[in-house]
Amino acid sequence: MTTDTSVDQSDDDRTRDDANRLIVLLRTLLAESSDIVQHLEATTGLRFSRLQQSFWPVLDQARAAHEALAVSAAGVELAPPRAVASATEAHVILARRTEAMASGSRPEPCDDYIVYRLGRPDPAAQIGPQDISPPPLPPLPEGERPQCGKETQTGLPCRNRVQSIEGRWASGCERHLDDHEKAVYEREKSQGLAHSQALRKAQQAARNKAASVTAHRWLQTMIAVSTAETSLAD
Numbered sequence: 001m002t003t004d005t006s007v008d009q010s011d012d013d014r015t016r017d018d019a020n021r022l023i024v025l026l027r028t029l030l031a032e033s034s035d036i037v038q039h040l041e042a043t044t045g046l047r048f049s050r051l052q053q054s055f056w057p058v059l060d061q062a063r064a065a066h067e068a069l070a071v072s073a074a075g076v077e078l079a080p081p082r083a084v085a086s087a088t089e090a091h092v093i094l095a096r097r098t099e100a101m102a103s104g105s106r107p108e109p110c111d112d113y114i115v116y117r118l119g120r121p122d123p124a125a126q127i128g129p130q131d132i133s134p135p136p137l138p139p140l141p142e143g144e145r146p147q148c149g150k151e152t153q154t155g156l157p158c159r160n161r162v163q164s165i166e167g168r169w170a171s172g173c174e175r176h177l178d179d180h181e182k183a184v185y186e187r188e189k190s191q192g193l194a195h196s197q198a199l200r201k202a203q204q205a206a207r208n209k210a211a212s213v214t215a216h217r218w219l220q221t222m223i224a225v226s227t228a229e230t231s232l233a234d
């Protein structure tokens with residue numbers, strides 16, 4: 001009996017390519033399903049927190065499955081399985097890969113998915129400076145945060161770390177600022193709170209916008225499928 005290795009190789013390649021496309025599609029649909037739940041929450045005012053949270057472990061498992069498929073297809077050397085019963089589980093394969101590749105560079109196995117994600121609008125990138133006010137606070141001063149050292153009621157030096165204000169270390173901790181520093185600190189603290197609230201609001205709006213784009217595409221697809229089915233039935 002003879003075997004045609006070129007056909008076998010070609011079939012293997014096709015199977016591997018199909019598997020890669022399907023896992024990318026799976027991850028895409030899962031990520032978009034999460035978008036749809038987000039959109040439903042934004043448009044109906046109802047909360048689906050548990051449904052939304054249930055996507056997180058599933059997305060993680062799908063990511064691991066994608067990486068395990070890529071590792072398997074690339075023929076990356078794996079450490080021997082520790083437990084034969086679970087040796088093919090995605091996370092186990094990845095752990096064996098990590099163990100085997102304790103040294104040396106690690107190739108990025110999920111190029112296709114990353115390319116897909118780059119093609120999608122990143123909600124974080126949609127946030128412009130105009131969406132967030134007031135402007136971010138000055139960065140923390142360099143170096144280790146000094147101890148306060150001011151005398152406490154017990155007569156011992158205060159061991160708290162000093163506050164930072166106006167991009168420099170203040171003369172003391174929150175309890176031991178002088179009056180001018182206290183005023184500046186309170187102002188910056190409320191600015192910081194307002195800034196993080198504005199940032200959260202802008203992030204939510206950007207996520208809602210991205211989710212709405214996904215929802216629109218899903219509805220368009222449903223309409224297209226429904227139209228195609230109707231014309232086939234005619």
Ligand SMILES: [Zn+2]
Nearest residue numbers: 148158173176
């Ligand atoms: Zn102090």
